[in-house]
Amino acid sequence: MILLDGKKISEEIKNEIKFSVEKLIVNRQRPPHLAAILVGEDGASLTYIGSKIRSCDQVGFKSSLFRYSSDISEIDLIKKINDLNLDSEIDGFIVQLPLPSHIDEHRVLLSINPKKDVDGFHPTNFGKMALGLKSFVPATPYGIMKLIEKYDIQTEGKSCLVVGRSNIVGRPISILMSLRGKYANSTVTIAHSKSKNLLELTSKADIVIMALGIPEFLKSDMIQKGSTVIDVGITRVEDKSKKNGYTIKGDVDFKSVSKKAKYLTPVPGGVGPMTIAMLLQNTLDARLLNSS
Amino acid sequence: MILLDGKKISEEIKNEIKFSVEKLIVNRQRPPHLAAILVGEDGASLTYIGSKIRSCDQVGFKSSLFRYSSDISEIDLIKKINDLNLDSEIDGFIVQLPLPSHIDEHRVLLSINPKKDVDGFHPTNFGKMALGLKSFVPATPYGIMKLIEKYDIQTEGKSCLVVGRSNIVGRPISILMSLRGKYANSTVTIAHSKSKNLLELTSKADIVIMALGIPEFLKSDMIQKGSTVIDVGITRVEDKSKKNGYTIKGDVDFKSVSKKAKYLTPVPGGVGPMTIAMLLQNTLDARLLNSS
Secondary structure (H helix, E strand, O other): OEEOOHHHHHHHHHHHHHHHHHHHHHOOOOOOEEEEEEEOOOHHHHHHHHHHHHHHHHHOOEEEEEEEOOOOOHHHHHHHHHHHHHOOOOOEEEEOOOOOOOOOHHHHHHOOOHHHEOOOOOHHHHHHHHOOOOOOOOHHHHHHHHHHHHOOOOOOOOEEEEEOOOOOOHHHHHHHHHOOOOOOOOEEEEEOOOOOOHHHHHHHOOEEEEOOOOOOOEOHHHOOOOOEEEEOOOEEEEOOOOOOOEEEEOOEOHHHHOOOOOEEOOOOOOHHHHHHHHHHHHHHHHHHHHHO | OEEOOHHHHHHHHHHHHHHHHHHHHHOOOOOOEEEEEEEOOOHHHHHHHHHHHHHHHHHOOEEEEEEEOOOOOHHHHHHHHHHHHHOOOOOEEEEOOOOOOOOOHHHHHHOOOHHHEOOOOOHHHHHHHHOOOOOOOOHHHHHHHHHHHHOOOOOOOOEEEEEOOOOOOHHHHHHHHHOOOOOOOOEEEEEOOOOOOHHHHHHHOOEEEEOOOOOOOEOHHHOOOOOEEEEOOOEEEEOOOOOOOEEEEOOEOHHHHOOOOOEEOOOOOOHHHHHHHHHHHHHHHHHHHHHO
């Protein structure tokens, strides 16, 4: 089994990004600047934002965090987004999801200038991606595509099963894998909560991408020998032996699947770090577009 | 076998649209107005545009056709589109595809105001559709969804195979069939020119949507008994017995497949007339949005 080492590949990508930033500095240009909006105190959100900011520091990006309490009104949040849309010193920004229930997530995402939408969640970017045009691709599926490319995994004409149809992972990766392209061109099936015979689907797929959110759901007897398995799951499972009281589990039973799959991503250290690297890549691209 | 009678259903939809137009007139409001841009002299394009204009007349819409010779520059074409974008008397408009090769189709589509993009090809509309938001849905896949709904075909948890990944049919219908919804929620596979084992895929699907463009490709021995077969193919095949010298063939061998499928669309009279009805529906919706 070949481990798809997202930690290693993401470090390589971050080094390339760092080099691009250094070139900007040498040419007396400002570094990329990523801003993040965080509403409320959700623990997982705080962790993600923290590691995005640390990664910005690592590659030489400027970063700004704007925090609001969970009772901020939708109008005030959208006003803040408009400020960021107009701020020429900010190249890209993200609104950390989920948002409190009194705020309409789609209305908020629609208010982001697509040129600064480095999460790629705005319909204009999402539509461009689906139509095969250049756009900001959501970071998680972008990271998966990058892993596949770096490990030269053959995808053309292969059957690819995506389990999960979320707008941030399942849907976009199902589209990307079926677009034209050397590391795409797969025959893609998208399965979800209403799908039947999931076992039949997983056991026939050359490539399985799990974005379900059920810890250790995929066992070795559910897959083909020699398949590629990408694990996007990150569920916090209670673990009293750990200092923070939990451990992170993927959707794949790593121990058994690793004996049968040809390629497999670990959790943690697989898709997670790639996601952050690709967010940085999108921000660098936004910076370069912003200056041209 | 139950024939999915697109001709009949489209007439019903057009009658409903006509009734909505009459209500506007009674309230002393202007009827919907659809404009079309046609570049060059392509025979099929002329036929399509002609039948769109006749359908406008039929439901009481105003229509305008702007014709240009095939040597029009991209800039001049986009200028015309800008005029239509700004014309408050035009609710929606379409640019008939294909365009001559010296014109960048994507740049042209991007110049259309998404609020008047009744073909639903602009990335903002396409992205909204893919994200499950309200948008103008491209007319052909919209027509297919409407046929499925009108005949109360069960789709939830069913396996649906889409053959073809074009931006105007295969891609959008593959997304629509896998979204949440009573007449959606299918487990969708999208196959295309790089797919292998197409026979295995067609013979396992509960619903087969053919958008391949190869006349009579799908034979009865390729499908499951009792399946639903939707034929989006419309290829002109030479036929000297016909006055115009050709006959229209679908992607499905109707004669044999009709003995095995439960539901089947004829060609012509299936998806084709539904496409025009849904273009009218989008234009009516644009008119009502325009006045609100």
